[in-house]
Every structure is written in C-alpha cells, then in structure tokens.
Amino acid sequence: MEETEITGTDKRFIQANKEALWATALALCYFAWWYLSAYIPGDVPVEAYTYIFGFPTWFFLSCIVGFVLFSILAALMVTTVFKDISLASSDKGVEKT
Amino acid sequence: MINYQVVIPLFFYLLLVYLMAIYANRILSKSDNFLEEYFIGSRDMGGFVLAMTLVATYASASSFVGGPGVAYKMGLGWVLLAMIQVPAAWLSLGVLGKKYAIIARRVRAVTINDILHARYQNRWVVILGSLSLVLFFIAAMVAQFVGGARLFEGITGLSYNTGLILFAATVIIYTTIGGFRAVALTDAVQGVVMMIGTTALLAGVVVAGGGIPAIMAKLSAIDPALITPAGPDHFLSKPFILSFWVLVCFGVIGIPHTAVRCFGYKDSRAMHRAIVMGTFILGFLMLGMHLCGALGRAIIPELAVGDMIMPALTLKVLPPFFAGIFLAGPLAAIMSTIDSQLILASATIVKDIYLNYIRPEANTQRSSTGGKNPLHRLSFYTTTIIGLIVFAASFNPPDLIVWLNLFAFGGLQAAFLWPLVLGLYWKRANAAGAMAAMVTGVASYMILAVFVKRVAGMHVIVPTLLITLGVFILASLLTPKPDASIIRLFWGDGQEREHGQ
Numbered sequence: 001m002e003e004t005e006i007t008g009t010d011k012r013f014i015q016a017n018k019e020a021l022w023a024t025a026l027a028l029c030y031f032a033w034w035y036l037s038a039y040i041p042g043d044v045p046v047e048a049y050t051y052i053f054g055f056p057t058w059f060f061l062s063c064i065v066g067f068v069l070f071s072i073l074a075a076l077m078v079t080t081v082f083k084d085i086s087l088a089s090s091d092k093g094v095e096k097t
Numbered sequence: 098m099i100n101y102q103v104v105i106p107l108f109f110y111l112l113l114v115y116l117m118a119i120y121a122n123r124i125l126s127k128s129d130n131f132l133e134e135y136f137i138g139s140r141d142m143g144g145f146v147l148a149m150t151l152v153a154t155y156a157s158a159s160s161f162v163g164g165p166g167v168a169y170k171m172g173l174g175w176v177l178l179a180m181i182q183v184p185a186a187w188l189s190l191g192v193l194g195k196k197y198a199i200i201a202r203r204v205r206a207v208t209i210n211d212i213l214h215a216r217y218q219n220r221w222v223v224i225l226g227s228l229s230l231v232l233f234f235i236a237a238m239v240a241q242f243v244g245g246a247r248l249f250e251g252i253t254g255l256s257y258n259t260g261l262i263l264f265a266a267t268v269i270i271y272t273t274i275g276g277f278r279a280v281a282l283t284d285a286v287q288g289v290v291m292m293i294g295t296t297a298l299l300a301g302v303v304v305a306g307g308g309i310p311a312i313m314a315k316l317s318a319i320d321p322a323l324i325t326p327a328g329p330d331h332f333l334s335k336p337f338i339l340s341f342w343v344l345v346c347f348g349v350i351g352i353p354h355t356a357v358r359c360f361g362y363k364d365s366r367a368m369h370r371a372i373v374m375g376t377f378i379l380g381f382l383m384l385g386m387h388l389c390g391a392l393g394r395a396i397i398p399e400l401a402v403g404d405m406i407m408p409a410l411t412l413k414v415l416p417p418f419f420a421g422i423f424l425a426g427p428l429a430a431i432m433s434t435i436d437s438q439l440i441l442a443s444a445t446i447v448k449d450i451y452l453n454y455i456r457p458e459a460n461t462q463r464s465s466t467g468g469k470n471p472l473h474r475l476s477f478y479t480t481t482i483i484g485l486i487v488f489a490a491s492f493n494p495p496d497l498i499v500w501l502n503l504f505a506f507g508g509l510q511a512a513f514l515w516p517l518v519l520g521l522y523w524k525r526a527n528a529a530g531a532m533a534a535m536v537t538g539v540a541s542y543m544i545l546a547v548f549v550k551r552v553a554g555m556h557v558i559v560p561t562l563l564i565t566l567g568v569f570i571l572a573s574l575l576t577p578k579p580d581a582s583i584i585r586l587f588w589g590d591g592q593e594r595e596h597g598q
Contacts, residue, residue: 024191
C-alpha cells in the first residue's frame with residue numbers, strides 16, 4: 001500500500017481500507033450468486049421449470065435463499081473482519097487484534 | 098367516500114410522529130451546538146436507529162408504490178431486479194466506512210458537502226454540489242409526495258389534494274421542528290411499521306390467493322412470462338437489469354442522504370450492528386413488498402394503473418381497521434425518504450451556502466443577546482420553505498412515479514459518487530477532477546436520460562458513471578496534486594505536524 005509514503009499515517013485507515021475491500025468483495029459475491037442462480041434455472045422455457053415450495057426454482061434460489069444466505073454472510077463479515085476502532089478525530093491507536 | 102375505519106388508525110400514527118418531533122425538539126433546544134444537533138443529530142445514532150434510518154431512506158415511494166406497481170405488470174422478474182438492492186447497507190456503510198466517519202469528525206462535517214469542501218477546498222465544488230443536491234432532491238421529493246398522496250387517495254377515499262395536504266403538512270412540520278434527530282427517530286418507527294405491514298400484507302396475499310403454488314399457476318395462466326426472470330416481452334433484458342446493479346446497488350454509495358447517515362453514527366459498534374440489521378431488514382422489505390405486487394396480479398388481475406396495486410391489495414386482503422395500520426407502512430417509507438431529503442436540502446442551503454459563502458460570521462454570534470440565534474430561525478425557515486415548494490409542485494402529478502424518482506436518483510449519483518469515493522481513496526483526486534466530474538456527470542446523465550433512454554440496452558447511469566470516472570481521472574492528472582495539508586487530513590493522523598503549515 002502506498003500509505004507508508006506519508007509520515008504519520010493513521011493506522012485506523014488501513015483497517016478501514018480493508019473493511020471497504022471486504023464489503024465490495026461480498027457485494028460481488030452476491031452478484032455472482034444472484035446472477036447464476038437466477039439465469040441458469042430461469043433462462044429455460046417455462047414448461048421446463050421446476051418448483052420449490054411453489055416458487056420457480058430460479059426465484060427461490062436467487063431471491064429467497066440468496067437474501068437469507070447473504071444476510072448471514074454479511075453478519076459473519078462484520079464479526080470476523082470488521083474491528084471496533086475509535087472514530088475520534090485523532091489516532092488513539094487501533095484496538096489490538 | 099371516506100373510509101373512517103382506515104382513517105382513524107392512520108390518524109393515530111401521524112400523531113405519534115408529531116410526538117417524536119416534539120421530543121426531538123426538546124433535545125434540540127438543550128443542545129449547545131445547534132447546527133450539529135439539527136442537521137446530523139450530534140452524530141449520535143446507535144445501531145438500530147442507523148439501520149432503520151438507512152433502510153427507510155432507501156425504501157422510498159419507488160419501492161413501496163411504484164416498485165410493486167411495476168412488479169404487478171412485470172411479475173417475478175421485477176422482484177429479482179428489486180433484490181439487487183440487498184447489498185446496499187453493507188456496501189454504503191462498508192465502502193465509505195470508518196475512514197469517512199473519522200474524517201467527518203475531524204472536519205466537523207454536517208453535510209456531505211462539508212466533506213467535499215474539506216477534501217477539495219474549492220468553492221465551486223461545494224456550490225455545484227449544493228445546487229445539484231437541492232434541485233434533484235426537490236424532484237425526488239415531488240415524486241415521493243405524489244406517491245404518498247396517491248396512496249392516501251387510494252385507501253382512505255379522501256381526494257388526492259386532501260391527502261397531499263395532510264401528508265405534506267405532517268412531513269414538513271415534524272422535519273422542521275425536530276431536525277435530523279426527529280427524522281432518524283421517526284424513520285426507526287417507520288421501519289418497524291414497514292416490517293409489520295409487509296409481513297401482514299404478504300401473508301394476506303398468499304392466503305387470499307390460495308397458497309403459493311395456486312398463485313403461480315394463476316400467474317402462469319395470465320402470462321407465462323410473469324414467472325420468468327425476463328418478464329413479459331423480454332422487457333427485463335439482461336443489459337437492462339444488470340445496469341440496475343449500478344443504479345440501485347453500487348451507485349447508492351454516492352446518494353447524499355444515504356452518505357450523510359454513513360457518518361452520523363455513534364461508534365464502530367453501531368455501524369457493525371447497522372450492517373447486520375440493515376441488510377436483513379432491507380432485503381426483507383424489498384422481497385416482501387415487490388412480491389406482494391407480483392403475486393397481487395393473481396388476486397386482482399384487472400388493474401389499469403399498476404401504482405394502485407398496493408392500496409387495492411391492502412383493502413382487499415386485510416380487514417379495514419388493519420388496512421389503516423398497514424397502509425402506514427408504505428406511507429412511512431415515503432415520509433422517511435422525504436424527511437431525510439428535506440433536512441439535508443435545508444442543511445445544504447444553510448450550512449454549505451449561507452455559512453460558507455454568504456455570512457461566514459453568522460455561526461459565531463450565538464446567543465450573545467440571550468435570545469434565539471438568527472441561525473436557528475433561518476434553519477427552521479429554510480426547511481419549511483423547501484417543503485412548501487415541493488408541496489406546491491406536487492399538485493399536478495406525472496404518471497409513473499418510479500421513473501421520475503429514478504431520474505433524480507441517477508442524477509445525484511452522477512454528481513456525488515466519484516467525488517466522494519475517489520476523494521476518500523485516491524490521493525491524486527483534486528478539485529479540477531471533482532468539478533469536471535460533477536458537471537459532466539449531471540449534464541451527460543440528463544442528456545442521455547432524455548434523448549437516448551437506453552445505451553446498448555443499459556440504463557443510462559452506466560455510461561454516465563463511466564464517462565464521469567474518465568473525466569475525473571483525466572482532469573485530476575492534468576492539474577496539480579492536492580495540497581499536502583489535504584493529504585494529511587485525509588490520509589495522515591489528523592494532527593498538525595510540528596514543523597507543518
């Protein structure tokens with residue numbers, strides 16, 4: 001990271017950058033799930049549709065499973081990657097990992 | 098005819114909202130920093146309120162009236178489109194993130210233009226930002242008012258104009274007297290109401306339709322395309338639906354009334370909790386509301402105006418008294434979007450324009466006479482006047498509100514997304530880049546949206562943001578680097594260097 005070229009870098013920003021990258025990555029994963037589960041079973045003729053709990057399979061997987069799964073993954077991301085740091089204007093140090 | 102059984106619970110709901118505004122006004126009058134309390138609630142939001150206010154802000158008339166209305170016509174494919182918004186909470190809180198919250202505290206930001214001001218130190222960036230914010234917010238608020246009044250009309254039997262007056266008066270009054278704290282608190286209550294309303298309505302629809310398999314069979318009999326991702330006549334083509342990933346998911350990072358919430362929280366823990374709760378609640382509401390619209394086609398197949406589906410369904414599947422309570426759900430969604438835009442538009446005019454460029458000394462002359470600071474009055478008046486302008490414009494409403502609303506939505510993203518995100522994460526970004534990006538962003542979005550409509554099958558926000566990104570980078574690289582003091586403020590430890598300045 002190019003952060004080091006500045007003296008007195010706020011260490012909290014390094015953690016913040018990491019969290020921002022994770023948030024973006026998780027959104028991309030959700031996109032992949034949403035896309036693949038919607039269009040692989042959904043882009044076939046309606047007569048060939050299968051159903052789960054009454055919903056077309058594509059809808060059940062992308063909209064219902066996808067939503068529940070990624071709510072859980074978001075919670076996991078927050079508990080494992082995100083750190084409890086001070087938001088005060090000057091750096092009082094990052095909490096120990 | 099007026100449906101009293103519906104009107105009475107609604108009336109109590111509105112009363113509750115007023116009470117919260119009064120409570121917030123109490124806190125406001127005790128606060129020793131009027132501006133920070135009125136416009137950002139002293140950056141004091143906990144996890145629950147933050148989650149609710151974020152969700153309530155996303156869930157606007159387009160998701161509760163227009164969105165289900167389109168889902169009624171497009172079927173499950175439109176629900177798929179709505180679910181694109183699931184990552185919005187973790188994405189906007191995570192990407193702007195703690196860095197943004199820390200910097201907001203360093204520069205005592207109240208609006209997002211405060212952040213732009215600190216980062217670019219250029220008056221034109223702030224003025225352009227303020228202008229586009231106020232203009233687009235007014236357009237968006239008109240769309241929301243129209244949605245709210247139409248809903249009122251559909252359910253209570255009161256006329257559109259009466260609905261508009263009651264509805265607009267409530268929003269304007271509680272926002273004006275209570276400020277940001279009232280907005281966030283009512284958003285929290287409104288979020289809960291939306292959750293209950295969505296659950297009840299969805300359950301009612303499923304029961305009325307005789308279960309999911311029966312509803313799917315009915316939809317499929319009306320038009321098999323209603324249960325495909327592409328929708329009738331392949332309206333939801335892949336390039337079109339994929340471009341909504343930019344418009345309603347990645348792009349929301351740059352929406353000012355979302356972004357301002359991303360530094361309004363108390364501590365890291367509040368942010369973490371808001372990500373967890375916000376993601377779940379947002380996904381639940383998006384799924385539930387749009388699914389109601391899509392499934393509603395099987396229950397009430399012959400509606401001419403899709404926008405009427407939510408009120409029509411509510412009245413059809415729920416007993417009238419409950420219908421009144423649950424109508425409050427979508428109404429709450431609309432109010433909570435308007436209130437956040439209203440308070441931010443007002444903050445922009447008072448803080449970004451008046452205090453920065455018209456009378457910078459006004460903030461310092463506080464209560465020297467013991468009486469009310471003129472700034473307080475100015476803030477109240479500004480909020481009221483913007484509210485009244487929007488209200489007046491809402492009397493002659495356009496038809497499909499979802500498009501009008503999306504127009505403002507995209508325009509705001511075109512103006513703010515790159516200046517905010519690149520400002521935080523790209524050291525080389527400078528005022529020339531930001532300014533060029535704002536001008537080309539808004540201009541190209543308007544031109545494309547009006548004259549081109551779809552580019553290669555995509556919503557015009559995609560080419561707009563690409564052009565804007567290119568212009569931003571190019572203009573920044575062709576002009577000098579930002580000042581070392583800015584780099585210290587945004588990348589350094591925030592303390593003045595001993596030999597500095």
